Amino acid sequence: MKSLKFECRLKSRVNVLRSIQSKHRFQHHCLASENSNVARTNLTPSQHVLDIWHKAEAVCFDVDCTVTVNDSLDLLAEYMGVGKEVENLTKKAMDGTLSLGQALEERLKLINCKPKDIKSFLAANPPQSRFAKGIVSLVTRLQERDVTVYLISGGFRELTLPIAEQLGIPRQQVFANRMLWQWDDETLEPSRLVGFDISEPTARNQGKPQAIAKIREAHTYSSVVMIGDGITDLEAVQVSGGADLFIGYGGVQRRAAVEKDADWYVMDFAELEAAMKCYQVAMIGSGAWACAAARMVAQNALENTSGMFDTKVKMWVYEENYEGRKLTEIINERHENPKYLPGVSLPENLVAMPDLLEVTEGADLLIFCSPHQFVRGVLKQLAGKVKKGAVAISLIKGMRVRVDGPQLISQMVERMLGIDCSVLMGANIAEGIAKEELSEAVIGYDNLDNAYVFEKVFQRPYFEVKLIPDGPGAEMCGTLKNIVALAAGFVDGLGYGPNSKAAVMRQGLSEMMNFSTRLYPSIRSETFLESCGMADLIATCYGGRNRKVAVEYASSWQAGAPQTFDALEASLLNGQKLQGVMTSDEVQEILRMKGWEQDYPLFTTINRIIHSQLDPSYVVKYKEGAGINISLHADPTVLKSGDTPPKGPRLAPLNTF
Ligand SMILES: NC(=O)c1ccc[n+]([C@@H]2O[C@H](COP(=O)([O-])OP(=O)(O)OC[C@H]3O[C@@H](n4cnc5c(N)ncnc54)[C@H](O)[C@@H]3O)[C@@H](O)[C@H]2O)c1
Numbered sequence: 104m105k106s107l108k109f110e111c112r113l114k115s116r117v118n119v120l121r122s123i124q125s126k127h128r129f130q131h132h133c134l135a136s137e138n139s140n141v142a143r144t145n146l147t148p149s150q151h152v153l154d155i156w157h158k159a160e161a162v163c164f165d166v167d168c169t170v171t172v173n174d175s176l177d178l179l180a181e182y183m184g185v186g187k188e189v190e191n192l193t194k195k196a197m198d199g200t201l202s203l204g205q206a207l208e209e210r211l212k213l214i215n216c217k218p219k220d221i222k223s224f225l226a227a228n229p230p231q232s233r234f235a236k237g238i239v240s241l242v243t244r245l246q247e248r249d250v251t252v253y254l255i256s257g258g259f260r261e262l263t264l265p266i267a268e269q270l271g272i273p274r275q276q277v278f279a280n281r282m283l284w285q286w287d288d289e290t291l292e293p294s295r296l297v298g299f300d301i302s303e304p305t306a307r308n309q310g311k312p313q314a315i316a317k318i319r320e321a322h323t324y325s326s327v328v329m330i331g332d333g334i335t336d337l338e339a340v341q342v343s344g345g346a347d348l349f350i351g352y353g354g355v356q357r358r359a360a361v362e363k364d365a366d367w368y369v370m371d372f373a374e375l376e377a378a379m380k381c382y383q384v385a386m387i388g389s390g391a392w393a394c395a396a397a398r399m400v401a402q403n404a405l406e407n408t409s410g411m412f413d414t415k416v417k418m419w420v421y422e423e424n425y426e427g428r429k430l431t432e433i434i435n436e437r438h439e440n441p442k443y444l445p446g447v448s449l450p451e452n453l454v455a456m457p458d459l460l461e462v463t464e465g466a467d468l469l470i471f472c473s474p475h476q477f478v479r480g481v482l483k484q485l486a487g488k489v490k491k492g493a494v495a496i497s498l499i500k501g502m503r504v505r506v507d508g509p510q511l512i513s514q515m516v517e518r519m520l521g522i523d524c525s526v527l528m529g530a531n532i533a534e535g536i537a538k539e540e541l542s543e544a545v546i547g548y549d550n551l552d553n554a555y556v557f558e559k560v561f562q563r564p565y566f567e568v569k570l571i572p573d574g575p576g577a578e579m580c581g582t583l584k585n586i587v588a589l590a591a592g593f594v595d596g597l598g599y600g601p602n603s604k605a606a607v608m609r610q611g612l613s614e615m616m617n618f619s620t621r622l623y624p625s626i627r628s629e630t631f632l633e634s635c636g637m638a639d640l641i642a643t644c645y646g647g648r649n650r651k652v653a654v655e656y657a658s659s660w661q662a663g664a665p666q667t668f669d670a671l672e673a674s675l676l677n678g679q680k681l682q683g684v685m686t687s688d689e690v691q692e693i694l695r696m697k698g699w700e701q702d703y704p705l706f707t708t709i710n711r712i713i714h715s716q717l718d719p720s721y722v723v724k725y726k727e728g729a730g731i732n733i734s735l736h737a738d739p740t741v742l743k744s745g746d747t748p749p750k751g752p753r754l755a756p757l758n759t760f
Pocket residue numbers: 388389390391392393394420421422443472473474475477498499500501531532533534678679680681682
């Protein structure tokens with residue numbers, strides 16, 4: 104998994120690098136003048152630049168632009184009484200007329216300080232007294248969004264670490280030069296400055312891209328942004344392996360050469376903060392799970408101090424009357440969905456709306472969570488109408504069968520809306536999550552950047568989300584376990600004990616794995632051990648609705664008064680929808696198309712049971728049940744255990760949508 108994740112990030116990084124590098128070339132051609140007053144397009148970022156800014160996982164600041172007095176070494180020099188001389192050397196280094204190494208060496212010689220001088224300098228000039236306007240707020244908001252912030256300095260750790268500390272940046276995220284000291288034999292303390300460690304990347308020209316390359320070696324960030332005000336900062340995007348984006352900052356020092364070539368040039372950090380993405384989230388669905396999931400999403404939107412999410416979360420409700428009133432009105436008034444998730448309070452920032460297009464208008468993140476048989480109708484209404492750049496996630500467990508084969512719900516979303524769609528799957532019985540009981544889920548993704556955003560949408564202290572690069576695997580698990588849950592319900596309804604139930608569940612898992620990987624060979628076997636796999640199978644087979652209804656179905660047969668699934672769903676679930684019965688039909692249709700029915704005896708037997716072709720007791724004799732040759736022409740006589748089956752095949756009705 105690690106290597107795939109890495110590959111995926113590397114690919115996106117290389118693409119970004121390429122596009123940035125070509126953008127640089129373009130800028131060089133276009134911008135003839137060196138005059139910084141010329142109106143530049145880079146004062147207004149392009150969508151491409153904004154996209155990288157929004158997706159940045161690491162932001163590296165040149166330490167000089169975090170404080171108002173540019174270059175702490177200059178300030179120390181001033182403190183030591185050699186300000187003018189040192190400032191001249193600094194200018195030469197920043198303008199690129201003196202090599203960085205030489206400049207550092209000469210500046211240190213002039214400063215010639217002792218450790219106690221540095222201490223008293225810092226006491227007289229604490230970092231918090233000289234922070235650049237807006238830096239503390241920007242760094243804090245980035246960190247709140249889990250963006251890793253680095254300081255990269257061509258200066259010295261001794262002066263940079265106190266700044267980092269005040270900004271809440273750990274020392275391992277600081278790249279700077281190290282002073283070398285002569286130790287006093289008597290006091291056993293550093294006494295005299297003798298130079299600096301030239302092995303640090305920041306001690307050399309192109310040190311900033313080298314430091315970033317080191318950062319990238321240690322972490323698999325998909326995009327890294329460099330913010331700075333000097334030529335050496337700009338190099339971060341001019342050398343391969345460096346940053347994906349360079350943002351020039353002119354709030355402390357404005358340099359024409361930097362301003363000219365920056366991908367984006369800002370005078371105030373507030374511009375960067377304002378341009379941070381604020382996602383609007385829409386929940387499409389309002390059943391039990393949709394409400395429990397929307398509750399978490401709205402809690403996160405309300406609590407997000409980083410401003411990453413719009414506080415208002417819109418939820419599409421398939422409008423109906425409940426106790427003589429519109430369900431949307433009741434939800435918005437009581438902050439509860441009394442029909443589908445009674446007794447659970449919903450946050451006030453979750454707004455129920457009956458108009459699908461009004462809900463999705465302007466939404467950046469679309470969460471699909473309606474029973475799977477309704478999704479296609481919903482998507483038809485949305486086709487061509489979702490916001491440009493919007494991305495989706497599906498919480499739906501089910502699939503569709505087309506003439507050319509199966510289609511996962513996420514694939515349907517991608518195809519009909521033309522947007523990326525991740526999936527969130529897991530052992531997630533709605534009522535338990537609404538009670539904030541510990542639960543886990545996976546986000547199966549194709550696009551890691553989108554998965555990171557969705558992780559923040561859903562992760563709660565009681566809801567642990569893990570990212571896995573296997574969307575189809577996770578979705579197939581969530582879909583197929585509903586068939587096995589029917590089998591578990593039959594076993595329970597007939598009064599068999601745990602051994603039988605375990606045997607059926609084991610066979611179910613085995614058929615789930617085999618069928619999934621046969622249809623989608625890229626699916627990973629380890630996915631079946633995640634929350635979406637074995638854990639969801641256990642949860643559903645013990646506490647789910649599919650199991651509950653199947654228990655009653657089997658009991659009704661045993662009592663000699665068989666009931667249909669439709670009737671039981673209506674009487675037991677109060678409008679909630681079973682997914683297992685339809686899924687069994689969909690899967691069986693694929694098995695028939697492929698001639699695989701006998702390879703999946705449990706799936707085939709369950710399908711025959713739900714179509715009244717076999718007595719539910721065949722669940723514990725599934726091999727036999729699948730092997731029976733049911734006559735095409737026979738009356739829909741139900742085979743009871745021990746009956747002689749009629750000869751010839753008989754097709755069950757197809758169920759496609
Ligand atoms: N309930 C759970 O515990 C749970 C947990 C995980 C995943 N899921 C999955 O989530 C999906 C949604 O399930 P749920 O539990 O949120 O719903 P639900 O079964 O509780 O409720 C049914 C929903 O369908 C809506 N509906 C009825 N007719 C409709 C129509 N014609 N068009 C559109 N919508 C219509 C109803 O308004 C209601 O919101 C399913 O795929 C399910 O397998 C459910």
